[in-house]
Amino acid sequence: MLGLPLAFASPLVLFALAALPALWWLLRLVPPRPRRVRFPPTRILMDIAPKEETPSNSPWWLTLLRLLLAAIIILAMAGPLWNPPAATSGGRGPVLLLMDDGWPSAASFEQRQRVAGEIVASAESAGRAIALVPTARPVIDIALETPSSVRERLRSLEPQPHTPDRTAILPALQKFLGAQPEAEIVWLSDGTDTGRGEAFVSQLAPLVRGRSVTVFEGGTPPPLALAGATNTAGGFNAKVLRPEGGPARPGRVRALDSRGLPLGEAAFAFEDGKTEADVRFELPVEIRNEITRMDILSERSAGAVQLVDSRWARRTIGVVSGASTDVAQPLLSPTYYLGRALDPFADIRTVEGASPSEAIIRFIEGRVPMIVLTDVGTVTPVARDALNRFIDNGGILLRFAGTRLAGAQNDDLVPVRLRRGGRQLGGALSWETPQALAPFGRESPFADIAVPADVRVRRQVLAEPDGLLADKTWAQLADGTPLVTAEKRGQGLLILFHVTADTSWSDLPISGAFVDMLKRIAGLSAAGRPAAEGLAAVPGQPRASERVAPTRVLDGFGGFVRPPATARPIPADWREPATFDYPPGFYGPQEGTIAVNTLGPEERLKRLDVGPLNATIERYRLGEPVDLRSPLVVTALILLLADGLIVLLIAGGLAQLMAGRRGRTAAWLLLAGGALALAGQPAEAQTRRSQERPIISTGNPADDAAIRATQSTRLAYVVTGSREVDDVSRAGLEGLTRFLSARTALEPAQPQGVDIARDELAFFPVLYWPVVAGAEEPAPQALLKLDAYMKQGGMVIFDTRDALTARPGQASPAQATLRRILAGLDIPELEAVPRDHVLARAFFILREFPGRYADGVTWVEAIPPAGDDEAARPARASDSVSPIVITANDLASAWAIDRQGNPLLPVQGEARQRELSFRFGVNLVMYALTGNYKTDQVHVPALLERLGN
Numbered sequence: 001m002l003g004l005p006l007a008f009a010s011p012l013v014l015f016a017l018a019a020l021p022a023l024w025w026l027l028r029l030v031p032p033r034p035r036r037v038r039f040p041p042t043r044i045l046m047d048i049a050p051k052e053e054t055p056s057n058s059p060w061w062l063t064l065l066r067l068l069l070a071a072i073i074i075l076a077m078a079g080p081l082w083n084p085p086a087a088t089s090g091g092r093g094p095v096l097l098l099m100d101d102g103w104p105s106a107a108s109f110e111q112r113q114r115v116a117g118e119i120v121a122s123a124e125s126a127g128r129a130i131a132l133v134p135t136a137r138p139v140i141d142i143a144l145e146t147p148s149s150v151r152e153r154l155r156s157l158e159p160q161p162h163t164p165d166r167t168a169i170l171p172a173l174q175k176f177l178g179a180q181p182e183a184e185i186v187w188l189s190d191g192t193d194t195g196r197g198e199a200f201v202s203q204l205a206p207l208v209r210g211r212s213v214t215v216f217e218g219g220t221p222p223p224l225a226l227a228g229a230t231n232t233a234g235g236f237n238a239k240v241l242r243p244e245g246g247p248a249r250p251g252r253v254r255a256l257d258s259r260g261l262p263l264g265e266a267a268f269a270f271e272d273g274k275t276e277a278d279v280r281f282e283l284p285v286e287i288r289n290e291i292t293r294m295d296i297l298s299e300r301s302a303g304a305v306q307l308v309d310s311r312w313a314r315r316t317i318g319v320v321s322g323a324s325t326d327v328a329q330p331l332l333s334p335t336y337y338l339g340r341a342l343d344p345f346a347d348i349r350t351v352e353g354a355s356p357s358e359a360i361i362r363f364i365e366g367r368v369p370m371i372v373l374t375d376v377g378t379v380t381p382v383a384r385d386a387l388n389r390f391i392d393n394g395g396i397l398l399r400f401a402g403t404r405l406a407g408a409q410n411d412d413l414v415p416v417r418l419r420r421g422g423r424q425l426g427g428a429l430s431w432e433t434p435q436a437l438a439p440f441g442r443e444s445p446f447a448d449i450a451v452p453a454d455v456r457v458r459r460q461v462l463a464e465p466d467g468l469l470a471d472k473t474w475a476q477l478a479d480g481t482p483l484v485t486a487e488k489r490g491q492g493l494l495i496l497f498h499v500t501a502d503t504s505w506s507d508l509p510i511s512g513a514f515v516d517m518l519k520r521i522a523g524l525s526a527a528g529r530p531a532a533e534g535l536a537a538v539p540g541q542p543r544a545s546e547r548v549a550p551t552r553v554l555d556g557f558g559g560f561v562r563p564p565a566t567a568r569p570i571p572a573d574w575r576e577p578a579t580f581d582y583p584p585g586f587y588g589p590q591e592g593t594i595a596v597n598t599l600g601p602e603e604r605l606k607r608l609d610v611g612p613l614n615a616t617i618e619r620y621r622l623g624e625p626v627d628l629r630s631p632l633v634v635t636a637l638i639l640l641l642a643d644g645l646i647v648l649l650i651a652g653g654l655a656q657l658m659a660g661r662r663g664r665t666a667a668w669l670l671l672a673g674g675a676l677a678l679a680g681q682p683a684e685a686q687t688r689r690s691q692e693r694p695i696i697s698t699g700n701p702a703d704d705a706a707i708r709a710t711q712s713t714r715l716a717y718v719v720t721g722s723r724e725v726d727d728v729s730r731a732g733l734e735g736l737t738r739f740l741s742a743r744t745a746l747e748p749a750q751p752q753g754v755d756i757a758r759d760e761l762a763f764f765p766v767l768y769w770p771v772v773a774g775a776e777e778p779a780p781q782a783l784l785k786l787d788a789y790m791k792q793g794g795m796v797i798f799d800t801r802d803a804l805t806a807r808p809g810q811a812s813p814a815q816a817t818l819r820r821i822l823a824g825l826d827i828p829e830l831e832a833v834p835r836d837h838v839l840a841r842a843f844f845i846l847r848e849f850p851g852r853y854a855d856g857v858t859w860v861e862a863i864p865p866a867g868d869d870e871a872a873r874p875a876r877a878s879d880s881v882s883p884i885v886i887t888a889n890d891l892a893s894a895w896a897i898d899r900q901g902n903p904l905l906p907v908q909g910e911a912r913q914r915e916l917s918f919r920f921g922v923n924l925v926m927y928a929l930t931g932n933y934k935t936d937q938v939h940v941p942a943l944l945e946r947l948g949n
Contacts, residue, residue, distance in 0.1 A: 014078050062650075069639040072635055093182025094130065098133050103162065103223075109159050138168065160556050162583060174207055186216070187610075190217075198609065202612055213615035217608070225301075245275050276604070308595055314345060316346070344519075391490060400497045416468075416485045435478050438476050452513045457507075461498045550567045551593070798821075802888050842923040851887065852889065852905060860886075881928055882927075
């Protein structure tokens with residue numbers, strides 16, 4: 001209605017608003033105009049001023065007030081609903097429910113599941129069948145299902161971590177729509193086009209023409225994504241993406257290492273109307289090389305995560321030049337060209353003012369993984385021995401030819417035997433024309449690099465032919481002579497370019513192929529892996545065709561989980577984005593993992609245009625439906641009271657009422673009551689204040705707090721320091737307190753937040769502790785205090801609030817924090833709450849223990865199993881109350897209410913889940929206060945039998 005999230009249960013009642021103009025005319029005639037009768041003797045009475053006058057017409061403002069009262073009554077009778085539930089169009093055919101479940105839907109997947117549940121409920125009430133089609137999964141055939149089975153599928157549905165290809169489901173959609181001409185289409189879209197959304201809409205439009213189509217989009221924050229991570233010389237860069245331009249928006253991205261420990265955070269900011277923002281981590285290269293994961297702090301999706309492996313690491317490469325023109329003529333030096341070629345992916349180190357042998361020793365002592373020698377002929381025996389050990393231990397030695405190398409004798413730091421001198425134009429071994437490069441062989445590490453057609457080689461050092469020369473050749477010229485040769489030595493590699501690193505012998509250093517070749521060589525040695533092993537992972541090598549299995553993959557929310565059964569191994573040279581068969585995550589052994597990301601480096605997001613479908617556009621509702629009849633009725637009563645007072649004032653009845661002392665007293669009481677009604681103070685607040693008896697201050701704040709805490713029973717929560725978490729805890733325990741007062745004989749006072757390190761805990765029977773992931777462990781004294789509280793009869797409810805994201809076999813961040821806390825406590829053996837536990841029957845009979853979520857397991861102190869004589873007992877418990885209860889269902893969020901008693905946060909399941917969560921809260925409190933009294937009831941027959949005997 002007018003773009004507002006407002007609907008009416010009985011919209012036909014609103015037609016009564018059309019009668020308001022007639023009502024205006026009638027109200028203006030009441031009271032009627034007095035009839036004038038001329039009577040001459042009354043002339044003498046004209047000078048007497050009357051004390052009371054009656055107007056001939058009702059005042060316009062009084063008429064307007066009455067019209068407003070009538071309009072409010074009509075609106076209340078129409079049954080207004082704020083945030084109305086989604087519904088179908090009311091047709092008779094089946095409902096085709098398309099649901100986007102790719103990574104863009106993860107951040108607001110709960111809202112989509114709730115809207116989908118409302119659509120299912122609407123179809124169920126109309127007796128219509130439903131077909132549920134997720135768009136991110138392979139679909140072969142579409143079948144109609146009952147609403148109950150669709151509801152079960154919705155509960156198990158989770159967002160997929162890859163980019164959905166909606167066009168893959170078009171054949172199944174075409175077949176289904178052809179068989180169901182009356183089908184209604186409802187599409188729960190994520191509103192994001194990641195590449196093929198436009199093609200899907202254009203191909204779907206002819207299939208749905210003439211049908212009822214509803215598309216849900218908007219109403220939720222647009223998803224953010226990370227892509228294009230690069231480790232440059234200045235820092236680690238990435239792109240933050242959003243599908244549509246909007247207002248300026250800041251945010252932060254964090255970087256983690258392989259153990260999940262944070263290495264740093266970086267800020268980004270979208271400019272107004274922009275869809276891309278840059279983020280940069282300015283960290284030392286050694287720390288940047290430890291980064292394995294980057295994610296956006298405010299997002300929960302696989303697209304907001306960027307995984308990196310050793311391919312993103314910046315190697316530190318030491319360059320030693322034998323030329324003497326580096327300083328005098330830098331543009332002619334090999335170091336200049338090497339620096340320009342290696343700068344995009346490596347950090348170059350040189351040693352100024354030192355001989356090549358001294359520079360080599362320094363680099364080896366500095367543990368650089370790769371050393372480049374440009375035209376270095378002879379080095380000292382100490383440096384030569386050090387280089388041999390460096391290569392044997394996994395290092396890479398890359399050499400470039402030159403006049404010094406061509407004239408060196410007995411040089412064993414080369415992969416092949418060289419002829420003295422060199423081959424050049426006009427020399428003894430000469431070409432008639434400069435030689436071009438031959439295509440790279442399939443076994444070469446450069447196999448997938450394009451060969452530049454304009455590169456010419458004018459001079460080279462020649463290799464002596466032998467039987468192993470072909471196996472050691474990685475690149476050659478058009479005439480078959482080697483250009484690059486290499487040899488494995490120990491765990492390392494020795495590589496030789498048979499030309500110089502500058503342009504004096506060839507054009508290779510100024511070509512793009514030179515950069516690609518150096519990048520491939522630098523990537524041969526991954527962090528912590530010998531270079532000889534890295535050679536086998538290079539495209540073109542024998543092991544490149546091998547496949548590596550996934551070890552850890554991302555779920556749709558961006559958390560690491562075990563690989564699903566549908567995940568397939570990837571080739572060792574995989575460089576593509578994730579798909580359904582190849583989910584994002586880490587593949588291969590830990591010493592050489594391959595990262596697969598949700599988005600490719602060049603992918604971008606844009607808003608999905610559904611205009612060709614001619615569909616009805618709806619927006620997702622973030623809140624639960626709110627019935628507005630009660631506040632409208634209260635407003636109508638207040639206006640009716642105001643109207644009565646105004647009429648009494650105009651008619652003079654107020655003056656008569658004020659005559660006499662009793663009348664004045666009654667009038668003042670009436671005015672005071674009206675003022676209290678207009679103030680609208682909740683009765684619950686008055687009741688709570690009446691329960692808070694005033695105390696006489698003792699002058700000691702601690703004693704005053706103790707007296708206040710012992711006046712009545714209170715629930716308590718642990719103050720975590722997070723304002724958001726603490727506000728939810730307070731609101732949740734306030735909601736549980738109201739529920740206890742309404743459903744039980746217990747009337748608790750307002751809940752209280754406590755600091756376990758400073759406050760006394762003995763006053764509170766129940767302590768609710770929301771576990772915040774990454775929170776600091778309490779001090780040892782605080783843990784001793786908490787341990788004493790639990791041993792003296794107190795019960796602590798630890799709530800990790802991660803039932804939606806926790807995965808079996810893998811501790812979530814909140815669970816890891818809880819384990820650190822419990823490590824300092826004397827905790828008994830725990831078990832999942834059995835069905836015959838007294839906690840399931842302490843007040844209400846329960847079969848499940850939900851909060852905001854219903855999938856988490858609730859843990860209590862383990863008790864011995866029931867014996868044969870106890871098998872028929874309805875409940876089972878130990879002699880004391882379990883001092884600890886652990887849950888992941890976020891109880892406080894389900895209990896949280898505002899001052900008007902409305903829920904603050906949605907629950908994952910149906911509306912009844914909130915009622916069950918409150919009942920579970922009552923059982924917890926009753927269990928803490930009364931212990932195993934329910935279990936003791938089973939002994940009553942035996943006691944009566946003994947008394948009878």
